[in-house]
Amino acid sequence: MYRKFGIALLAVFIGQAHAKVDPQQAERLGRDLTPLGAEQAGNAAGTIPAWTGSVKPPAGYQPGMHHLDPYKTDAELYRVDSSNIQEHAEQLPDGMIDLLERNPEYYLRVYPTRRSASAPQRIYDATRRNAVNAELMSNGNGISGASAGIPFPIPQDGMEAIWNHILHYKGDQNHFINSQAVVINGNSNLIKRDRQIFYVYGREGMTEADLDNTLLYYKYVVTAPAKLSGTALVVQDPMDQVLTTRRAWRYSPDNRRVRRLPSLAYDSVQPDTSGLATADVVDSYNGAPDRYDWTLVGKREMLVPYNSYAVHQQGIPYDEIIQPKALNPELLRYELHRVWVVDAQLRFGLRHPYESRRFYIDEDSWQILAVDLRDKDGELIGLQESHPINYYEVPMVSSTLETLYHLKTGDYFADGLDNNEPMYNFDVEMNPRDFSPQALRRSGN
Template sequence: MLRTLSILLLAGVALQAQAKVDSAQAARLGQDLTPLGGERAGNLAGSIPSWQGGLAQPPASYQPGMHHPDPYAGDAPLYQVNSQNLGQYQAQLPAGLRVLLEQNPDYYLRIYPTRRSAAAPQRIYDATRFNALNGELISNGNGVAGVAAGVPFPLPENGQQAIWNHIMRYRGEQISMLTNQAAVLSNGAYNLLKLERDVYFLYGREGVSPQDLDNTLFYYKYKVVAPSKLSGSALVVQETLDQVLAIRKAWRFNRGERRVRRLPMLAYDSLQPDSNGMATADQVDVYNGAPDRYQWQLIGKQEKLVPYNSYAVHQKGIPYDSILQRNTVNPALLRYELHRVWVVEAELRKGFGHPYAKRRFYLDEDSWQILAVDLYDKNGELTGLQESHPISYYEVPMFGSTLETIYDFKGGRYFVDGLDNNESMYDFSAPLNPRDFTPQALRRAGN
């Protein structure tokens, strides 16, 4: 749940000047704005309620280690959106979601009442208020300084600040998890790849100061558990904050070679292994890594139908072949709601290559989790859709995706990551430390 050239100097100076807000604006956080910068009030139509603190405590039925019980299980769908009534709702849909519905007449969206469930610890709210006054973009917008926890730019003034809010959002202090991913081909065939994953977050950790970060966001490691022919291969990543200043460090242990190799590049458009060419390195966690290859524009805030409170597809025991249908994920297990989202567009800079020459991101105003991405090729054609299906991990509390998908419209296929229905649930108190994320530890993990 995980990743040159410089930009014009004058553009960097402009971003620096816009980095901080005045005390009057910062004082709005926790007042008419939520502590992370969303609008506290609902919308005029009443279809989006006010934020009342989110799910900051587990429901009474929750026990540690459980797949999270759905606190909204009693909700009934308000309506469905499909290819037949698409015109009625198309203004509220990300462009990629409209294409997905058009291409798949049997696919549909179940639209539920809007539940603003996103929440974070109070110390994250306090840090975010501090960040509004002290956080700033550095390295021409490719790094952030003056912050150690919380959302760095709760009152964003440009697209780079908004995307950094997603990259640096709170996801707990450490996570140990067992998940599966699959590339579902146009004929419906797929193979599961089971990964044992550990993440140790330095940014956002209690007691850490900006000086303690030493240009490090987090440490990440995975080990392949299945299939048996790949079992034992492993990867470790040390994620830098400013990846133009210092690229992320990554090492891979190949079971066949029985040795650890330093990877020269694991970023940008390099392909994720075992994704059938559908997922680039910077699509892990929807978007990660240095923003230097794109020009970023903050379009503004809009009301969109997006994945939210996806507890149904998260529940324990669901067979994976019930989730992974031909062409799409099973729509009967998905939940969509109307939410206000920040819309950010990224256009590829001249001189760089990437399968996606333009991306349009939809970021949740209450958590800064990216919920959907429209994916365009170099000819300006909409070729894909990326989605994250989030829940509130209310025992932390933290709001994040339980399932991520990438749809390839031209190939009629899709990639899924995060399948955990038949695995043990995430452990947010796993005994991890930075020594677990070294080349030496990688060799031990591979044995």
């Protein structure tokens, strides 16, 4: 089903079956491992440097600005395109190889590797505690022993690794405006949304008892185009979504009514995406992991999106970013990084358009950077990519732009276009009451 490649397994994971690690293993965090569990050293070839722990904001940056590129002066090392795929095939997702082969004009610009991932000290401290306390519970659908930080910095199976992505720090709260693009037959349609997220897990001062099985609250209001303006959605996201299902309500300005959605999880289609995006592809993967069997394959050095500040810059017209077959490659940056490879196989008797998924998860931040998607016949049908930056005023790593390419049709979906909007506000005041059905009705008016 998958191409064969060399995977380096860390000996510490062989033969272990329990979640917690012993204190001696946990002592590696901050020594030969980074505070979040990555290998601190660079690689033998010198093409991946050692992790140093931070990225400094460029001169002239002030919070509230679009994030200036700290690596703007880096020179491009080389390009990968349809003419030299085989030279780099071992370092590319299968989906990227397919995209390059189908689009001879597309290419990857590869730059020096900058291990810029960082998080607040309290997240590092919480991660150290989690290493000896956190456990999977409810058949892996929930976490105990953690309220902030990476729960399993020294993961022993694929489910632990995917939980590390789901729970990696993305701030305490966030207010932002951006657009998503649906590209069908080369033609794009944009929808602008005003969004708010209130995170519970990872929040400063939060205890495990305070979580009350709540992960986050999310709300958006559509502001353009005019025919959809005022449409709004609110989501209350539990940690264990098998114990308590995700609750979502949608407000329609046509009839001025709030309607509870029967489902907004797993393979249900996201509203306003023309069927191109399921609910669980937001942030590359979200929601309960119970429909898949998860396998931690190992580590691999890969060419992945990273330090994507160029496509994040203020003032770039969206039609310069969104092109008929893919994002504009001139605005994208790829680097060689070590990633965790995690395979997800749909469990017997369950349905999803993605029978299997291969995730490439950044070792430094636990952000998913790429995903290969396959159907029930094992055929490659999709590629997801997350183009991340370090929001260095927080600090935290998250995607500034996400894509899902439908390889057979050539259509794609992109989310996160924020170049012509006010920058994210991580200090905005909000509380859970802002994410009720009643508040949703007020937001849509």
